[in-house]
Amino acid sequence: MALSEPFIKNHDCADCPIRHRAVCARCETDELRELEEMKFYRTFEAGQTVIWSGDRMDFVASVVEGIATLSQTMEDGRTQMVGLLLPSDFVGRPGREIAAYDVIATTTLTMCCFRKKPFEEMMAHTPHIGQRLLEMTLDELDAAREWMLLLGRKTAREKIASLLAIIARRDASLKLATTRRKIVFDLPLTREAMADYLGLTLETVSRQISALKRDGVIVLEGKRHVTVPDFDRLLGETGDDADGGLPT
Amino acid sequence: MALSEPFIKNHDCADCPIRHRAVCARCETDELRELEEMKFYRTFEAGQTVIWSGDRMDFVASVVEGIATLSQTMEDGRTQMVGLLLPSDFVGRPGREIAAYDVIATTTLTMCCFRKKPFEEMMAHTPHIGQRLLEMTLDELDAAREWMLLLGRKTAREKIASLLAIIARRDASLKLATTRRKIVFDLPLTREAMADYLGLTLETVSRQISALKRDGVIVLEGKRHVTVPDFDRLLGETGDDADGGLPT
DNA sequence: TCGCAACCTTGATCGAAGTCAAAACACCGG
DNA sequence: CCGGTGTTTTGACTTCGATCAAGGTTGCGA
Numbered sequence: 001m002a003l004s005e006p007f008i009k010n011h012d013c014a015d016c017p018i019r020h021r022a023v024c025a026r027c028e029t030d031e032l033r034e035l036e037e038m039k040f041y042r043t044f045e046a047g048q049t050v051i052w053s054g055d056r057m058d059f060v061a062s063v064v065e066g067i068a069t070l071s072q073t074m075e076d077g078r079t080q081m082v083g084l085l086l087p088s089d090f091v092g093r094p095g096r097e098i099a100a101y102d103v104i105a106t107t108t109l110t111m112c113c114f115r116k117k118p119f120e121e122m123m124a125h126t127p128h129i130g131q132r133l134l135e136m137t138l139d140e141l142d143a144a145r146e147w148m149l150l151l152g153r154k155t156a157r158e159k160i161a162s163l164l165a166i167i168a169r170r171d172a173s174l175k176l177a178t179t180r181r182k183i184v185f186d187l188p189l190t191r192e193a194m195a196d197y198l199g200l201t202l203e204t205v206s207r208q209i210s211a212l213k214r215d216g217v218i219v220l221e222g223k224r225h226v227t228v229p230d231f232d233r234l235l236g237e238t239g240d241d242a243d244g245g246l247p248t
Numbered sequence: 249m250a251l252s253e254p255f256i257k258n259h260d261c262a263d264c265p266i267r268h269r270a271v272c273a274r275c276e277t278d279e280l281r282e283l284e285e286m287k288f289y290r291t292f293e294a295g296q297t298v299i300w301s302g303d304r305m306d307f308v309a310s311v312v313e314g315i316a317t318l319s320q321t322m323e324d325g326r327t328q329m330v331g332l333l334l335p336s337d338f339v340g341r342p343g344r345e346i347a348a349y350d351v352i353a354t355t356t357l358t359m360c361c362f363r364k365k366p367f368e369e370m371m372a373h374t375p376h377i378g379q380r381l382l383e384m385t386l387d388e389l390d391a392a393r394e395w396m397l398l399l400g401r402k403t404a405r406e407k408i409a410s411l412l413a414i415i416a417r418r419d420a421s422l423k424l425a426t427t428r429r430k431i432v433f434d435l436p437l438t439r440e441a442m443a444d445y446l447g448l449t450l451e452t453v454s455r456q457i458s459a460l461k462r463d464g465v466i467v468l469e470g471k472r473h474v475t476v477p478d479f480d481r482l483l484g485e486t487g488d489d490a491d492g493g494l495p496t
Numbered sequence: 497t498c499g500c501a502a503c504c505t506t507g508a509t510c511g512a513a514g515t516c517a518a519a520a521c522a523c524c525g526g
Numbered sequence: 527c528c529g530g531t532g533t534t535t536t537g538a539c540t541t542c543g544a545t546c547a548a549g550g551t552t553g554c555g556a
Contacts, residue, residue, distance in 0.1 A: 070393075072393070072394075072396075072397045074397070074401065074487055074488070074489075075489050076487075078401040079401070080396055080397040080400040080401045082393035082396045082397065083393070093386050094382065094386075095379075095382070095383050095386070096386065100390055100393075101393070123379070124375060124379075125375075127372060127373075127375045127378060130375060130378045130379055130382060131343075131371070131372075131378055133382060134342065134343070134378060134381060134382045134385060135343055137382060137385045137386060137389060138341050138343070138344065138385060140389055141385060141388055141389050141392060142348055144389060144392035144393055144396065145318075145320070145330035145331070145348070145349070145392055146320075147396055148320075148328055148330045148392065148395055148396060148399055149320045149322070149328040149330065151396055151399035151400045151447065152328040152399045152446070152447025153322065153326040153327070153328045153447060155512080155513095156512075156513065190532095190533070190534090191533075191534060191535095192533085198400070199399065199400025199401060200513075200514090201513075201514055201515080202533090202534080203513090203514075203515080203516095203534095203535085203536085204512090204513055204514075205534095206534060206535055206536085207513090207535080207536080209534095209535095210535070210536085222522090223521090223522085223533075223534065223535095239322055239324075240322070241322070241323050403542080403543095404542075404543065438502095438503070438504090439503075439504060439505095440503085440504095448543075448544090449543075449544055449545080450503090450504080451504095451505085451506085451543085451544075451545080451546095452542090452543055452544075454504060454505055454506080455505080455506080455543090457504095457505095458505070458506085470551095470552090471503075471504065471505095471551085471552085
């Protein structure tokens with residue numbers, strides 16, 4: 001959900017097995033080395049739970065590869081996704097002991113982790129890192145509030161269109177800025193996960209996707225592969241104003 | 249929405265007309281003085297707009313007295329509140345030029361403001377302040393996500409009960425922790441504002457409040473003065489687990 | 497005191513999304 | 527190729543909250 005540059009960036013580095021290095025864009029090399037030395041990697045299978053809400057969480061991390069969801073569940077089983085973690089997104093809450101949400105790997109997931117304690121110590125004497133984190137948290141807050149508008153006021157069709165637009169944009173930004181042209185991507189979520197994200201049931205999600213397909217807003221190949229022939233047309237279905245306004 | 253201590257605290261100070269001083273709990277006196285010198289106050293009438301979404305916003309602020317709302321509006325007029333600002337809450341986004349939401353005074357409102365530029369400069373050489381701000385932003389993020397669960401998955405009755413519980417708690421915490429006993433407070437919002445917060449219509453809000461009254465969960469005197477005879481009973485209506493789990 | 501304007505409540509009706517149920521599809525291992 | 531499991535689609539029906547439409551309160555200024 002990051003508007004601004006990621007906390008951690010990919011790079012080309014022969015000795016770095018997953019082409020990934022701890023990089024704060026504004027930091028000096030010494031700090032880089034410090035971060036570099038304390039990092040470690042963890043991977044999870046699709047469907048595995050990274051952490052349960054309420055558990056002690058002694059690390060912070062950055063998503064390297066794959067997708068994870070943040071969600072909350074009520075006792076009776078109703079669940080709501082409160083965030084979608086894509087590569088370069090940050091997970092964890094400096095200064096907090098306990099995880100507030102379930103983090104679940106949707107696909108095979110690789111995260112670049114830092115033990116919380118040393119990370120926090122480093123933050124304390126490296127203002128840039130804290131500032132970077134504050135910016136990213138503000139971005140997440142914006143995204144969460146944008147989502148509140150979606151959950152509280154949008155119709156099912158608008159919700160679906162908004163989700164597709166966000167995923168398309170997020171996906172496209174990694175490849176090429178292709179606004180106003182054909183966009184192709186794969187849905188990283190099941191219908192059920194989409195429903196949990198959008199505050200709908202999976203049946204409604206399915207029906208609305210069928211409707212968008214019927215109306216020619218999207219083209220489906222299989223269940224997951226989506227082609228958007230006219231991205232502006234899709235944006236028009238989101239209910240947002242011309243520019244789309246959505247962060248990410 | 250702050251779980252942790254407010255960025256700015258009230259205190260007793262004869263030369264401070266509204267008994268309010270810039271205080272970062274962790275800061276040294278020099279920093280205090282610096283903040284102290286750059287602060288200024290602004291007041292707004294009930295109903296006045298503090299700032300429009302999209303406007304340049306060259307200050308950050310802390311609410312001293314009164315209540316304001318953060319909201320987003322779609323072109324066709326649907327609006328969703330994304331935050332409620334009560335005394336001690338922080339407004340503004342260091343590092344951001346433009347306001348992302350409409351900020352509207354619900355009651356007469358007094359804010360303690362700091363020009364953004366000098367405030368940011370101060371942040372740059374005072375890690376404590378940035379850290380404090382990060383913590384507060386994380387709290388807001390938690391609150392926003394809690395609200396996503398409410399908007400996406402709760403019934404109208406649960407939504408109303410949750411809102412009442414939050415206002416009651418917030419209000420009570422300023423006076424006395426009175427969990428599990430009778431709680432009395434005034435609703436600071438019109439039915440319409442509640443509807444915009446909860447993603448409902450004002451008619452539904454009205455009906456559900458009537459229903460809670462009929463069921464004895466709350467007692468109303470006039471339209472705004474609420475008595476909760478049994479706070480746990482109210483919590484039971486929110487759909488949250490035993491403890492209520494809600495931030496704030 | 498009246499009249500007006502907010503604000504709130506209540507009723508009747510409607511419709512979007514939820515629920516329940518069945519069937520289609522896809523993918524996998526044997 | 528088959529049966530099985532998990533995902534997705536589609537249909538029939540229900541329901542919660544929205545919409546439309548009166549009325550009721552309250553407070554204020556003339």
